[in-house]
Amino acid sequence: RKEVEQDPGPFNVPEGATVAFNCTYSNSASQSFFWYRQDCRKEPKLLMSVYSSGNEDGRFTAQLNRASQYISLLIRDSKLSDSATYLCVVFRGDSWGKLQFGAGTQVVVTP
Amino acid sequence: DTAVSQTPKYLVTQMGNDKSIKCEQNLGHDTMYWYKQDSKKFLKIMFSYNNKELIINETVPNRFSPKSPDKAHLNLHINSLELGDSAVYFCASSQGGTANTGELFFGEGSRLTVL
Numbered sequence: 001r002k003e004v005e006q007d008p009g010p011f012n013v014p015e016g017a018t019v020a021f022n023c024t025y026s027n028s029a030s031q032s033f034f035w036y037r038q039d040c041r042k043e044p045k046l047l048m049s050v051y052s053s054g055n056e057d058g059r060f061t062a063q064l065n066r067a068s069q070y071i072s073l074l075i076r077d078s079k080l081s082d083s084a085t086y087l088c089v090v091f092r093g094d095s096w097g098k099l100q101f102g103a104g105t106q107v108v109v110t111p
Numbered sequence: 112d113t114a115v116s117q118t119p120k121y122l123v124t125q126m127g128n129d130k131s132i133k134c135e136q137n138l139g140h141d142t143m144y145w146y147k148q149d150s151k152k153f154l155k156i157m158f159s160y161n162n163k164e165l166i167i168n169e170t171v172p173n174r175f176s177p178k179s180p181d182k183a184h185l186n187l188h189i190n191s192l193e194l195g196d197s198a199v200y201f202c203a204s205s206q207g208g209t210a211n212t213g214e215l216f217f218g219e220g221s222r223l224t225v226l
Contacts, residue, residue: 032213034213034214042219042220043218043219043220044154044201044217045217046214046215049213085152087154089213091213098156098159098167099156099213099215101153101154101155103151103152103153104152
């Protein structure tokens with residue numbers, strides 16, 4: 001079983017709609033969680049951290065459910081520029097930043 | 112001003128050749144990494160260095176040899192290239208130690224194609 005699993009998609013979303021997707025992780029000792037965004041043929045970039053209480057950053061909302069070991073990302077009012085692959089990332093908290101990446105969920109926002 | 116830069120961006124080479132990828136970061140970070148992203152898009156860590164010292168060495172064939180001449184540079188040399196080495200190789204850096212927030216800054220990637 002992979003340490004971080006995601007639905008690969010693609011999620012085809014009309015512009016202006018809401019899309020949400022989850023990521024599950026297997027290691028209950030995981031301490032920190034992140035969503036990264038990767039555009040086609042580009043490098044991954046940090047989108048947002050995920051906090052236990054849930055957090056928002058503009059149109060993006062991230063949630064963490066430790067009991068069920070999953071995190072979620074919700075995008076409201078989708079823009080064409082939101083089209084990308086969203087990588088779920090889990091950090092076990094060791095000093096050297098060994099992050100575990102999911103394979104990503106592809107989101108395609110259509111006009 | 113590119114924070115993490117790696118060269119070359121594209122490499123096309125024959126099986127059996129040796130190639131190197133260079134990486135430099137100007138963020139003042141202590142920790143640098145090499146990640147491999149294969150055709151299935153999984154990003155897997157290969158190596159991590161902290162202040163020139165090897166910290167993480169995943170199960171990588173010993174044909175791959177990293178070298179960190181100083182904390183701002185981490186190069187990757189690959190011997191006897193194989194078809195399965197075709198991938199995008201990303202260099203990254205982060206603030207190591209207790210200040211590590213888990214945020215990585217990636218270079219633009221080096222796309223290696225082995226024929």
